[in-house]
Amino acid sequence: MQGTRSFLLLSLFFFFAANAFGQDEKKSVELKKILEDIKNQYHVKFNYAEDDVTGHSIFPPPAQLPLKAKLIYLSNRTGLTFRQTGGYIVIYTTTKAQKPKPLCAYVLDELGQPVDNAVIQFDSTTKVVTGTDGYFEIPVRVKSIYISQMGYEPVVMPAERPDTNDCLEIILTLAIQQLNEVVAERYLATGISKNKDGSYDIKPRKFGILPGLIEPDVLQAMQQLPGINSIDETVSNINVRGGTHDQNLFMWNGIRLFQTGHFFGLISALSPNLAHDIKISKNGTSAFYGESVSSAVDISSRPQNIGAGTVSIGSNMIGPDFYAKVKPSDNANIEISARRSFTDVLAFPTYNKYSKRIFQNTIVTSLNNSTDVNYKSDKEFYFYDFTTSYHQKIGAKHDVYVDVIGINNKLDFIQGTITATNVVTKASHLSQLTLGGTAAWRAQWSEGHSTEFGMYGSYYNVDAQNESIEFNQITNQENTILDAGFRFSDAKKINPLFTLHSGYQYNEIGIKNSDRINEPQYSRNVKDVLRTHAVIGELEYRPENSRLFARGGIRANYIEQFGMLYAEPRLQLNYALAENWQLEVLAEKKSQSASQVVELQGDFLGIEKRRWVLADNNAVPLQRSNQASAGISFKNKGWLVTLDNFYKKVNGITTAGQAFQDQLETVQARGSYRVYGTEFLIQKQFNDFYAWLSYTWNKNDYSFDGVEPIRFPSSFELSHTINTAVIYEWDNLKIALGSKWFTGRPVTPPLISVPTYNSTGAPSVAYNYPNSDNLDNFFQVNFSASYAWKIFSKVNLQLGVSVLNVFNRQNIINKYYRINTSQNGIEVVNTYSLERTPNALIKLSF
Structure with missing residues (x-):
């Protein structure tokens, strides 16, 4: 009973927390308050004259914007200039003629998560890559851009600023022409999806969280899938639909692994920092995989x-x-x-x-x-x-x-x-x-x-x-x-x-x-x-x-x-x-x-x-x-x-x-x-x-x-x-x-x-x-x-x-x-x- 009460209390906390923190701001807010929120979220420091900031009251920028996109958002609505050096941001007013600002944008997936390492090409030879927050900038002279990233549909679009002169928001959708078209984008956890060929994909960089795991351990995570267990709670004895561990084929970049665990099975032998993509097949395996009678x-x-x-x-x-x-x-x-x-x-x-x-x-x-x-x-x-x-x-x-x-x-x-x-x-x-x-x-x-x-x-x-x-x-x-x-x-x-x-x-x-x-x-x-x-x-x-x-x-x-x-x-x-x-x-x-x-x-x-x-x-x-x-x-x-x-x-x-x-x-x-x-x-x-x-x-x-x-x-x-x-x-x-x-x-x-x-x-x-x-x-x-x-x-x-x-x-x-x-x-x-x-x-x- 004590465990049940604890579970219910925790669930109630989650419910009210989601409603308390998940609401978007619906009214204008003083600029100083917005700057304080940005300071706490990104751990930066602002330096400004009090007279330059006082009197500005605007709608806050969306919470999911990258830091640079938020600064451009604020600049467009206040006329102030924001200059960032490391963790310090200086705010000032200027009446001098400004050079044309570069076009800024950020790339998100369909779940609203930033897409890093997406390639943006804007002429025959020049490319830029998005950062971990999905943000990038290109010169104002560019007419069109081409965005691509593995696993997503490429996008071609004109390089035009929105009416508000803010950063563009670009959404990439999962590539339907690829082999692993998804049936479910989030299967058990963020970063795990089920494909139309019956296999499962785990992308550690997008991995959310699973009970008992604080890192994207693939061999522990796969035991959450229906039909996959370990009778002795180790990653060196994984049983897929009643089979023994040796009947599973484990491959890393084309190399078959005969050892999968540290501490003789309690810890995965594969670093969670490694993988870009993990594919798990319980049945209907591609003919390119041999040497296994299980998964x-x-x-x-x-x-x-x-x-x-x-x-x-x-x-x-x-x-x-x-x-x-x-x-x-x-x-x-x-x-x-x-x-x-x-x-x-x-x-x-x-x-x-x-x-x-x-x-x-x-x-x-x-x-x-x-x-x-x-x-x-x-x-x-x-x-x-x-x-x-x-x-x-x-x-x-x-x-x-x-x-x-x-x-x-x-x-x-x-x-x-x-x-x-x-x-x-x-x-x-x-x-x-x-x-x-x-x-x-x-x-x-x-x-x-x-x-x-x-x-x-x-x-x-x-x-x-x-x-x-x-x-x-x-x-x-x-x-x-x-x-x-x-x-x-x-x-x-x-x-x-x-x-x-x-x-x-x-x-x-x-x-x-x-x-x-x-x-x-x-x-x-x-x-x-x-x-x-x-x-x-x-x-x-x-x-x-x-x-x-x-x-x-x-x-x-x-x-x-x-x-x-x-x-x-x-x-x-x-x-x-x-x-x-x-x-x-x-x-x-x-x-x-x-x-x-x-x-x-x-x-x-x-x-x-x-x-x-x-x-x-x-x-x-x-x-x-x-x-x-x-x-x-x-x-x-x-x-x-x-x-x-x-x-x-x-x-x-x-x-x-x-x-x-x-x-x-x-x-x-x-x-x-x-x-x-x-x-x-x-x-x-x-x-x-x-x-x-x-x-x-x-x-x-x-x-x-x-x-x-x-x-x-x-x-x-x-x-x-x-x-x-x-x-x-x-x-x-x-x-x-x-x-x-x-x-x-x-x-x-x-x-x-x-x-x-x-x-x-x-x-x-x-x-x-x-x-x-x-x-x-x-x-x-x-x-x-x-x-x-x-x-x-x-x-x-x-x-x-x-x-x-x-x-x-x-x-x-x-x-x-x-x-x-x-x-x-x-x-x-x-x-x-x-x-x-x-x-x-x-x-x-x-």
């Missing part, structure tokens, strides 16, 4: 235009981050981003809560008895990531991109004990590293014809050494991936109705697994390599002003080592039934050759226990999926309602790939899973508020060869999931409060409460049928808030706070049973979710 997440930090330089420096309670965009010339830019945790030096509450969550029931906290070690004295952990991107425009038609990425997690810990004669200490470590590079060339031959060629290479390595105190045993384990290839694609508009997309892709991947033990001596070194060719063709049907969008494609794959040739058809269809109703049908066949397995639960210190392996077309088969979905959406007057029904079946999975911790843990069997369900979303926007509720139901069953029963629930089945949020955005203030509830995942209980013994007298657990029970339901409330100040005209300060698990609810997210060797009985081991975890952000941008 595809394509992250691009490649802008179409050379934008203005910018720098941001920030930090949260885990570590600092840095981002810079530098222009060495008018036709080139360099982008650099970097993060490095200070967790090996400082231990804020956020770090302590993360440590307690991620290291429980692992070797770090003693796998045998689940007791926590002293984190400060026995363990040192840190992570870092960096990216560097170079963009060069060559003439008006060609772009060249070069990108580099690095991701690293590093853990060192010491175990110690005191014997009768001495003190024994053992040092263990775990490192997880990703390095990747890519280069691409893109040509826009004409409005309806473009070509792209790119090559890439990546290296992934997880390396662990465990020195055991109890047995004087040293275990070394390593999992290494080398992935390289190249891609070619071409898009040509055949006629006003059809566009043909074609391409070719080549990929070579090698995966090595190594294990070494000193006592008893054991060594294993296995390396597998696969080379794959893919030919792609897609035909897109999009007549102008038509209700129908359709795209059909086929991907023909050939794996050299298996001599295997097979085709994967894809389909996306969207039809406008009426003005506010749309029907969507998606279908696909996909495959993947690389997957993750768990050989022993204690591998890699029990933390990163999954290792990548390649299909051998025998014990580890090629995974193949079939999926179809049909949905309908309604959008009108701030309401958005969507309903999707789906069916998916994946063949070629193994018991090792499902990480069982029961009687199937040591069983080697092949099989499949089948999942079907419904996803529902209702969303309403009113004034500065919007709220949404999503519900997902699914039925997910396994079937393995030789395993009884024939069908049983999947370990990744969450039968019912409900997400809710109430979000308030007013000016630079953003507040979000939301909750997440889902039914407990399936687990396998013991058949009897005492051990059974084999012929040698060894005790073991006698289990019931696999996944015949469920954990308790999961419930969590999350909160976040942020505010941005414009300190100077080009300097912004952002502050943010978030709290995960506001009510500190103790949720069990995993449970398994084992023999207690000291008591010779069966004990239960629970893994608990994250406790109440605060975080804070400060970021300076200029």
Whole structure:
């Protein structure tokens, strides 16, 4: 009840605040009062003679105007001159003849947000770019201007001043001729949209706010979408429509990422400063994406235009981050981003809560008895990531991109004990590293014809050494991936109705697994390599002003080592039934050759226990999926309602790939899973508020060869999931409060409460049928808030706070049973979710 009352009070506050602050001024106001408001909003200082300002009373300028536009607005209505130098503005009167003022304007999108880096061209060679506030100026002699920005319809207009001699207001609309025509501009949050091809777009620069997030973390944000969950609240175990994490394809600028998380899954490995555009597909994936039987997440930090330089420096309670965009010339830019945790030096509450969550029931906290070690004295952990991107425009038609990425997690810990004669200490470590590079060339031959060629290479390595105190045993384990290839694609508009997309892709991947033990001596070194060719063709049907969008494609794959040739058809269809109703049908066949397995639960210190392996077309088969979905959406007057029904079946999975911790843990069997369900979303926007509720139901069953029963629930089945949020955005203030509830995942209980013994007298657990029970339901409330100040005209300060698990609810997210060797009985081991975890952000941008 207390939580309900708090929620209602907060909602009432939002409602009255929106009405109190959201009203436009309807009467004239003294100039001094207007200047005081501008001073507080933009953190500038005015210098003027009292006689020059006194006596002026005018209608205030609109609140959303950029600072320079407001000054011109005031100058036109008072006859005063405003001269800005840095954060100081001098006001004076003059009777001298003035030079013609340049034409000023500012560019906004359809939601009233400024559009930065829009290109304004006013003759054959001269261009200017809008700032972060969307403002620009051009000479008065200009007759017409051309405005363009990626994702928007270009605008051509005469360069004429309005009657009031104020700045022009230019509105850009989303480009309807592009592939990703939107169905919903704001889907769950500002900056997230749903497209007609069934995919979702996330634009971090436009990102609003979501409960528990203070930065645009794509891997956390995608878990808010219906049908996407994480059974253990990590970004390294994201489950899309019942699939495992390795069945998702994660790409950054054409590089496949085999590592997606820091802190072994609690933090995204991708800096929120990076991406310009993120595309997520749950079904109906383009034929240009392979190597996944579940979703595809394509992250691009490649802008179409050379934008203005910018720098941001920030930090949260885990570590600092840095981002810079530098222009060495008018036709080139360099982008650099970097993060490095200070967790090996400082231990804020956020770090302590993360440590307690991620290291429980692992070797770090003693796998045998689940007791926590002293984190400060026995363990040192840190992570870092960096990216560097170079963009060069060559003439008006060609772009060249070069990108580099690095991701690293590093853990060192010491175990110690005191014997009768001495003190024994053992040092263990775990490192997880990703390095990747890519280069691409893109040509826009004409409005309806473009070509792209790119090559890439990546290296992934997880390396662990465990020195055991109890047995004087040293275990070394390593999992290494080398992935390289190249891609070619071409898009040509055949006629006003059809566009043909074609391409070719080549990929070579090698995966090595190594294990070494000193006592008893054991060594294993296995390396597998696969080379794959893919030919792609897609035909897109999009007549102008038509209700129908359709795209059909086929991907023909050939794996050299298996001599295997097979085709994967894809389909996306969207039809406008009426003005506010749309029907969507998606279908696909996909495959993947690389997957993750768990050989022993204690591998890699029990933390990163999954290792990548390649299909051998025998014990580890090629995974193949079939999926179809049909949905309908309604959008009108701030309401958005969507309903999707789906069916998916994946063949070629193994018991090792499902990480069982029961009687199937040591069983080697092949099989499949089948999942079907419904996803529902209702969303309403009113004034500065919007709220949404999503519900997902699914039925997910396994079937393995030789395993009884024939069908049983999947370990990744969450039968019912409900997400809710109430979000308030007013000016630079953003507040979000939301909750997440889902039914407990399936687990396998013991058949009897005492051990059974084999012929040698060894005790073991006698289990019931696999996944015949469920954990308790999961419930969590999350909160976040942020505010941005414009300190100077080009300097912004952002502050943010978030709290995960506001009510500190103790949720069990995993449970398994084992023999207690000291008591010779069966004990239960629970893994608990994250406790109440605060975080804070400060970021300076200029």
